[in-house]
Amino acid sequence: MRSATPEDLPTLRELASAGLIHDPDAGAVVDLLWSSAADGCRIVLERPDDDGNGTRVIGLAFGSLRPAHDDVPATGHIDLLVVGPEHRERGHGRALLAELERRLAAAGATRLRIRGNPPYFAWPGIDVRYTPAVCLATAAGYERLLDADNMLVDLAAADLATEDDERRLAEAGMGVEIRRARPEDEKPLRAWIEEEFGGTWGQEAAMALHNDPPRLHVAVRDGAYLGFAGHGIQRVAMFGPMGTDEAARGLGIGAVLLRRCLADQREAGIAVAEIGWVGPVRFYSKTVGATLGRVFWTFEKSISA
CATH class of the missing domain: 3.40.630.30 (Gcn5-related N-acetyltransferase (GNAT))
Structure with a gap:
């Protein structure tokens, strides 16, 4: 040895x-x-x-x-x-x-x-x-x-359309922009994630930004971050982490961020995405038809x- x-x-x-x-x-x-x-x-x-x-x-x-x-x-x-x-x-x-x-x-x-x-x-x-x-x-x-559980998403079968929801979120009264994160987001986004959620999510988001294009999507309103979601950070077929500001939950931001990430993975030729270390099983099942997979x-x- x-x-x-x-x-x-x-x-x-x-x-x-x-x-x-x-x-x-x-x-x-x-x-x-x-x-x-x-x-x-x-x-x-x-x-x-x-x-x-x-x-x-x-x-x-x-x-x-x-x-x-x-x-x-x-x-x-x-x-x-x-x-x-x-x-x-x-x-x-x-x-x-x-x-x-x-x-x-x-x-x-x-x-x-x-x-x-x-x-x-x-x-x-x-x-x-x-x-x-x-x-x-x-x-x-x-x-x-x-x-701990992972969930699986059949990307060919999942409905990953986001246009209508993005339009709704952008309307007056909401003013939420959903976009792909940019390299210049790294410092302020990481600071926000670490303050809002703690743990290592800020570091993982920064890791996602080092890909071309970045494997990270964010929700922003008036220059302030409301949510983020990443994929392919540790393993190319993996989704996560994802988080939404507590005050902005219930608007449908998380569903849009999830679908945008999964659409990236489908475009990259991945057939089945794996949502790692799952917490809200019902959310993923309802939103993209995810099923419990690895235990x-x-x-x-x-x-x-």
Whole structure:
């Protein structure tokens, strides 16, 4: 077992693609989580080649660290763990997990989580279809937290028209403009999002602005932001985050922002969009016919002093 290097990335993408059968963009997931991993917390497991003349990578594990803040302890996140399909049931997953836990603890973590670590996350937790991963977490002493759900949208079937609603919102008395965000929005928009919603949404919105064209739409009135929605920030088929100013809710702004983002994804050739870490299930179902799709279990474990 050793620390991974950038030269390992092509092999790691191939390994993830073979192991993460429910994630067709597994290679891109490796790149996403590589970028946010804590120093020393990118690990590969090797074994000798069959001819004895070298080694081959058969497993990988990445972890990230969220520093302590307020009353929240420093938290190590188990972001990715894959063992090649032909090398499973031999204890390799347990060994990778134990080593990653050790390294995260050495980096200062006092608790461990298997749960998305925004803004760079691929999943809210473990997709329950990866049953061996659920079993590994349970056997390693992790306690189950709340479940998380993603929803799916068939973009060919969804009604994504927004012209009438945009016209209604722009009329006198409303004066709301819905538009694609611009690079110059970054500083004021991020400040507004962080004040209004907190968390990492401001950083995620800034990430969406760094695409051409920006993968972010906003609602504005008299120079003030009322809402935002982004897509393709962590993974190209993902929608979110989205938020609307509390005083502007009920006007239909969120529905327009959602549809505009999904229309971008459809134009890019995406057949099914995935709404990540869903809260308002009924809103998405009613607005674009979204259905509950992937279910994730999240886990946590304390680290003994």
